[in-house]
Amino acid sequence: MHLIQFENQQGQRRVGVVERGEVQQVRGATSTRTLALQAIRAGVSLEFQVQTLGLEPGPAYAELLDGGRLLPPLDHEDPAHCLVTGTGLTHLGSAATRDKMHQQNSQEEAKLTDSMRMFKWGVEGGRPATGTAGAQPEWFYKGDGGILVRPGADIPLPEFAEDAGEEPELTGLYVIGDDGKPYRLGYAVGNEFSDHVLERKNYLYLAHSKLRYCSFGPALRTGELPRHLVGTSRIRRGEQVVWEKEFLSGEDNMCHSLENLEYHHFKYAQFLRPGDVHVHFFGTATLSFADGVRVEPGDRFEIAVPEFGEPLSNGVKAGTAAFQPGQVRQL
Structure with missing residues (x-):
């Protein structure tokens, strides 16, 4: 799984999953660190925690790359x-x-x-x-x-x-x-x-x-x-x-x-x-x-x-x- 952090058009932090050049947003996730701590506390893998929260359509990956909206x-x-x-x-x-x-x-x-x-x-x-x-x-x-x-x-x-x-x-x-x-x-x-x-x-x-x-x-x-x-x-x-x-x-x-x-x-x-x-x-x-x-x-x-x-x-x-x-x- 490929995880990214990015800013949406309102400047809010979001976490996404990239697959075949497409971005899906992790529901409710605003940082990878918080997502990881949730997984640690639940005793599950990071991937499982992502799947538990679920995914929804996100912005175009090219748009994030070209627009300077990607975070570490x-x-x-x-x-x-x-x-x-x-x-x-x-x-x-x-x-x-x-x-x-x-x-x-x-x-x-x-x-x-x-x-x-x-x-x-x-x-x-x-x-x-x-x-x-x-x-x-x-x-x-x-x-x-x-x-x-x-x-x-x-x-x-x-x-x-x-x-x-x-x-x-x-x-x-x-x-x-x-x-x-x-x-x-x-x-x-x-x-x-x-x-x-x-x-x-x-x-x-x-x-x-x-x-x-x-x-x-x-x-x-x-x-x-x-x-x-x-x-x-x-x-x-x-x-x-x-x-x-x-x-x-x-x-x-x-x-x-x-x-x-x-x-x-x-x-x-x-x-x-x-x-x-x-x-x-x-x-x-x-x-x-x-x-x-x-x-x-x-x-x-x-x-x-x-x-x-x-x-x-x-x-x-x-x-x-x-x-x-x-x-x-x-x-």
């Missing part, structure tokens, strides 16, 4: 209660990279960079037996719900940014139940959007490079994630496609299991606050930055995975400075 498929009415995070070094790169990692021995480990060493740990211990903890992945914080950009909208580029690079990834979408346990609603295509020039200067700048706006959607796909997914990431500059590349995801293309990534996020008690929403990016092995592409304001990202329906499309626009040096005041 999961959010929180209080942005401070939506946590946006991610894990890196989770996907297998080329066969040559994998071979290189497998050939390293303990005597050679000291020669590895910190990034390659962490990747090696993931290859060796990121897929433990079910119910056990494996190697910890790289983890980062992106922000709260205030950094979410709706599908189709432009992603602001901070005036201090050195790069505006896309990261085509899958996101896991979660709500914390009244029992303090995380419940996965499903997955969505995401553009994690980072500053790769800054990160490349020194890996200790990773935390800074991730504090950027991001987007995911348009739809939330319920159910289990296919083990092998093939997507396409491209950058358009006007009518021209300036870069395009295939990317792989799903557990068959990852060195960490999803269960392991989820464990190492939700093992922290502060991430188990009832009612909170979590948006977690699972990483990628494909970036235009790695091919020497420099994104400019006015460019448009398009990330498509057929199993998730319509592509995620976002432009890039120059942002305004929110803060200047010397503006902190002493009370």
